[in-house]
Amino acid sequence: MNSITQIVIFxxxxxxxxxxxxxxxxxxxxxxxxGFYKLGTSIVLVTLMLSLGLDFFMEPGLSPVEYGCYAFxxxxxxxxxxxxxxxxxxxMWALYILQVVTFSILSFYVFAFNPLWLQxxxxxxxxxxxxxxxxxxxxxxxxVPKLTFEPLIYCLWxxxxxxxxxxxxxxTILFGPAAPYLVEGxxxxxxxxxxxxxISMRYLWGYAAPIIxxxxxxxxCRLKSNQSATGVLYIVEFFVIxxxxxxxxxxxKHGLAL
Numbered sequence: 001m002n003s004i005t006q007i008v009i010f011x012x013x014x015x016x017x018x019x020x021x022x023x024x025x026x027x028x029x030x031x032x033x034x035g036f037y038k039l040g041t042s043i044v045l046v047t048l049m050l051s052l053g054l055d056f057f058m059e060p061g062l063s064p065v066e067y068g069c070y071a072f073x074x075x076x077x078x079x080x081x082x083x084x085x086x087x088x089x090x091x092m093w094a095l096y097i098l099q100v101v102t103f104s105i106l107s108f109y110v111f112a113f114n115p116l117w118l119q120x121x122x123x124x125x126x127x128x129x130x131x132x133x134x135x136x137x138x139x140x141x142x143x144v145p146k147l148t149f150e151p152l153i154y155c156l157w158x159x160x161x162x163x164x165x166x167x168x169x170x171x172t173i174l175f176g177p178a179a180p181y182l183v184e185g186x187x188x189x190x191x192x193x194x195x196x197x198x199i200s201m202r203y204l205w206g207y208a209a210p211i212i213x214x215x216x217x218x219x220x221c222r223l224k225s226n227q228s229a230t231g232v233l234y235i236v237e238f239f240v241i242x243x244x245x246x247x248x249x250x251x252x253k254h255g256l257a258l
Contacts, residue, residue: 019129
């Protein structure tokens with residue numbers, strides 16, 4: 001039986017790896033230089049190998065398909081790390097498409113083809129991935145001062161798409177299956193007080209704070225204040241991480257996709 005801690009850590013790391021992989025073409029490396037792409041690929045590789053290490057000890061054991069997917073993703077990302085150039089070749093685009101498809105297939109296997117978990121994971125993956133991607137991109141403006149603000153603004157639009165989609169589905173659960181968990185005196189979940197504590201933290205830290213701060217980031221981008229925007233993005237990333245860890249915990253323990 002897998003512990004809640006194993007599930008939470010694995011889901012977060014796997015989502016970070018997949019999300020960073022999917023978003024790698026968002027910014028043209030002609031603008032950032034190949035170093036930014038290698039940084040993103042390093043994040044994919046490290047979090048993927050940590051995910052594999054956790055998955056190896058989780059139940060049920062890894063299937064041949066999962067071993068094959070992990071092996072392909074690790075080898076292909078090592079190749080892209082060393083072979084990628086500013087001008088992305090047809091081979092590199094083909095490899096990227098195969099990586100995304102392989103990640104998708106692996107996701108279906110690790111979440112046992114469970115529709116609720118898969119819907120929850122894909123939205124969570126996008127939110128974790130884009131918040132991390134935007135944060136490291138913001139930091140990269142210190143490395144490439146002439147980089148325009150359009151890529152960062154584009155990342156913010158993607159961030160808003162994922163967070164508002166997740167908020168919509170979360171609210172349908174809050175006023176549906178999760179409603180009995182908030183009734184006074186309930187014995188559902190972790191008990192009345194803890195249910196309110198976790199769920200309120202999930203909404204205040206995981207939704208309200210990142211949404212408000214992301215709009216401040218947008219205004220700072222419009223003012224071309226890259227250092228201030230980067231500082232706010234660090235805080236956005238922190239709140240997203242906290243919010244998503246709580247969300248994954250509630251999903252893993254109680255089946256509430258909040």
